Amino acid sequence: MPERLQFHLDENVDPDIALALRRAGINVTTSQSANLLAQSDNVQLDFAKTNSRVLITHDDDFLILNSQGIEHAGIVYVQKDAKPIGYIIRMLILLYEVATPEELIGRVEYL
Incomplete structure (x- = not known):
């Protein structure tokens, strides 16, 4: 397990966030x-x-998978077009700075 958070953005998330x-x-x-x-x-x-x-996503299907008990390393859900890209970036950086990978296992964080 890495010491710091690592993210994976699904295909619906703006690539500028990854950048x-x-x-x-x-x-x-x-x-x-x-x-x-x-x-x-x-x-x-x-x-x-x-x-x-x-996993960073706008897709609420991942919330369904979580509710079904599918194991995961953590999900960050952001409703599509609900938050400006700058806000999303700042919150993900904050999450990176304050959370450990172990803390997010099986959890969903909502932005």
Whole structure:
């Protein structure tokens, strides 16, 4: 398990968020960079779990998977178009600074 949070952004999350997080020194993958475009939500979540990455998503299907007891390394859910991109970036950086990977296992954080 890594000492710091690592993120995986599903394909619906603005790639500028990944760019900003990388500039802040945060390890980030995207569906595109991991060759997961058009893969199922289960595949995305499994990739994130296997690689100890917190999944960032706008897709409420991941909330359903969580409620079904699917194991994961953590999910950050942001309702689509509900928050400005700058806010999302700042909150993800804050989460990175204050949380450990162990604290987010099986949890959903809402932004």
